[in-house]
Amino acid sequence: MLALLGATTLVLVAAVRWMLPAAAGETNLKSPQNVEVYIIDDTFILQWNRSDPSVKNVTFSADYQTLENDTWVKLPGCQSVASTKCNFSSVKLNVYEEIKLRIRAEEDSNTSPWHYVDSFTLFGKAQIGPPKVHLEAEDKAIIINISPPGTKDHGMWALDSSSFTYSLDIWKNSSSGERRTKTVYPRDKIYKLSPETTYCLKVKARLLPRKTGVYSPVYCIKTTVENKLPPPENIQVDAKNHIYVLKWDYTYENVTFQAQWLHAYLKKIPGDNSGKWKQIPNCENVQTPQCVFPKSTFRKGIYLIRVRASDGNTTSVWSNEEKFDTQLQITPFPPVITMKSTNDVSLRVYISAPEESENKPVNHHYPLIYEIIFWENTSNAERKIRENRTDFTFPKLKPLTVYCVKARALIQEGKWNKSSVFSDIVCEKTKPGNTSKTWLIAGVCAALFSIPVVIYVMKLLFRCISYVFFPSSKPPSTIDEYFSEQPLRNLLLFTSEEQTERCFIIENTNTITAVEETNQTDGEHKKYNSQTSQDSGNYSNEDESSGSKFSEESLNQETE
Numbered sequence: 042m043l044a045l046l047g048a049t050t051l052v053l054v055a056a057v058r059w060m061l062p063a064a065a066g067e068t069n070l071k072s073p074q075n076v077e078v079y080i081i082d083d084t085f086i087l088q089w090n091r092s093d094p095s096v097k098n099v100t101f102s103a104d105y106q107t108l109e110n111d112t113w114v115k116l117p118g119c120q121s122v123a124s125t126k127c128n129f130s131s132v133k134l135n136v137y138e139e140i141k142l143r144i145r146a147e148e149d150s151n152t153s154p155w156h157y158v159d160s161f162t163l164f165g166k167a168q169i170g171p172p173k174v175h176l177e178a179e180d181k182a183i184i185i186n187i188s189p190p191g192t193k194d195h196g197m198w199a200l201d202s203s204s205f206t207y208s209l210d211i212w213k214n215s216s217s218g219e220r221r222t223k224t225v226y227p228r229d230k231i232y233k234l235s236p237e238t239t240y241c242l243k244v245k246a247r248l249l250p251r252k253t254g255v256y257s258p259v260y261c262i263k264t265t266v267e268n269k270l271p272p273p274e275n276i277q278v279d280a281k282n283h284i285y286v287l288k289w290d291y292t293y294e295n296v297t298f299q300a301q302w303l304h305a306y307l308k309k310i311p312g313d314n315s316g317k318w319k320q321i322p323n324c325e326n327v328q329t330p331q332c333v334f335p336k337s338t339f340r341k342g343i344y345l346i347r348v349r350a351s352d353g354n355t356t357s358v359w360s361n362e363e364k365f366d367t368q369l370q371i372t373p374f375p376p377v378i379t380m381k382s383t384n385d386v387s388l389r390v391y392i393s394a395p396e397e398s399e400n401k402p403v404n405h406h407y408p409l410i411y412e413i414i415f416w417e418n419t420s421n422a423e424r425k426i427r428e429n430r431t432d433f434t435f436p437k438l439k440p441l442t443v444y445c446v447k448a449r450a451l452i453q454e455g456k457w458n459k460s461s462v463f464s465d466i467v468c469e470k471t472k473p474g475n476t477s478k479t480w481l482i483a484g485v486c487a488a489l490f491s492i493p494v495v496i497y498v499m500k501l502l503f504r505c506i507s508y509v510f511f512p513s514s515k516p517p518s519t520i521d522e523y524f525s526e527q528p529l530r531n532l533l534l535f536t537s538e539e540q541t542e543r544c545f546i547i548e549n550t551n552t553i554t555a556v557e558e559t560n561q562t563d564g565e566h567k568k569y570n571s572q573t574s575q576d577s578g579n580y581s582n583e584d585e586s587s588g589s590k591f592s593e594e595s596l597n598q599e600t601e
Contacts, residue, residue, distance in 0.1 A: 070153035169254025214239040226308040236267040276363035300324035418443035
């Protein structure tokens with residue numbers, strides 16, 4: 042038991058001695074403070090502050106770690122550094138990969154705890170440094186050559202060296218007033234300067250969207266004496282059919298001209314591009330202030346064009362470099378129209394581009410839409426539509442009617458506002474269609490059904506006319522069957538010889554009694570009276586008094 046207590050005591054004493062470095066002549070080290078990473082172009086700087094400036098003989102060491110490797114690696118250039126910053130530009134890392142840093146203080150075998158830096162990417166921390174500038178003077182211009190920021194191998198900006206844009210400030214050295222600011226290419230020219238004048242300038246680089254560099258040092262240069270032969274001015278290009286016409290202004294006579302072109306994108310690439318200019322066909326040693334060259338010289342794209350003058354011994358400097366966009370110079374050709382009539386009283390329109398001599402459509406490089414004007418040949422009312430199709434139909438038209446159409450081509454990008462002239466007018470007559478056949482069949486059917494109706498109506502009309510104008514002399518059969526005696530029948534028949542109208546009383550058609558009347562001077566007449574019927578109210582208009590007597594006498598005889 043005593044032995045165990047003694048061993049425990051020795052262990053505690055050793056631990057206390059280890060935990061008290063002051064007793065052994067050592068000090069407690071603290072971690073570095075305010076640790077920052079500064080990156081300008083390809084220069085990587087790690088900077089910090091000492092926690093206790095009174096402690097001497099302290100060095101600092103840093104490690105780094107990548108996401109692909111979980112182990113900490115010693116950071117080159119930042120091992121046992123006595124100062125408060127170190128340069129770790131020699132490390133070979135992917136500038137777009139996240140890394141972590143840590144740093145501690147060291148004094149012999151005594152070390153402080155690690156201070157950790159939040160993860161970051163080298164590219165995200167990087168700032169754009171000042172570009173390098175080289176100047177060349179002309180009489181009224183300064184040629185500027187700009188080298189992009191960073192080292193020659195462009196470690197940090199390897200993928201962005203051609204994406205830099207440069208902002209330039211220029212002013213006269215003798216004046217502290219007006220300054221001109223403009224955006225320039227890596228190799229560019231500043232125009233509209235005065236001869237024999239000193240100009241100063243400075244440049245800074247930008248990398249969109251967020252990175253802006255610092256200005257370069259100020260550079261100054263003096264322009265040369267004015268050249269005796271000025272350069273051409275007002276360069277412009279016009280497109281006409283299959284050719285381009287290059288024009289410029291010049292006041293001197295008896296001179297020749299030379300024109301060259303360059304791809305505009307080459308201006309964005311750092312370096313000297315003076316040897317990349319090419320001669321424009323038919324535009325060398327021309328004596329007029331214009332030249333003509335085929336459109337096939339340029340494909341779709343943006344170019345720069347320059348012109349200079351020469352009188353044999355003297356040559357002017359090159360003119361301002363004029364930007365030339367082939368798409369903005371386009372003049373589309375009028376389309377070719379074909380129109381065909383269909384059986385459903387419609388017109389189908391086909392649009393095609395004109396062809397070059399090689400049977401190749403001249404508008405095939407550009408997206409086009411077509412403006413079509415359509416109208417009836419006998420009318421002034423026009424119908425205007427726009428189509429991006431080359432095959433479409435005008436439906437539901439009038440049969441057997443002539444319609445006309447014309448069209449023009451438009452470039453699809455509205456900002457260009459380019460259009461061709463209208464095509465030739467094409468006219469076509471619509472077919473009868475199914476409507477005429479339908480009406481023909483309906484007309485034939487109507488005629489077939491109307492014939493019996495017409496015959497029946499004519500027959501009724503004929504009977505009515507006959508009844509009114511040619512009445513029958515025979516009485517109705519219901520009356521005729523009771524008058525069997527010929528004299529009685531004659532009484533019912535009116536002849537042209539009768540001078541007066543004769544009326545008879547019919548009291549009953551079932552039993553009829555004949556009464557004879559004495560002859561009168563006008564002729565024989567008979568009246569009939571029925572025993573059972575009532576007086577019909579019809580009397581003769583002649584010999585009324587004698588008739589009345591006759592009736593009374595007849596009644597007396599019956600009574601007796």
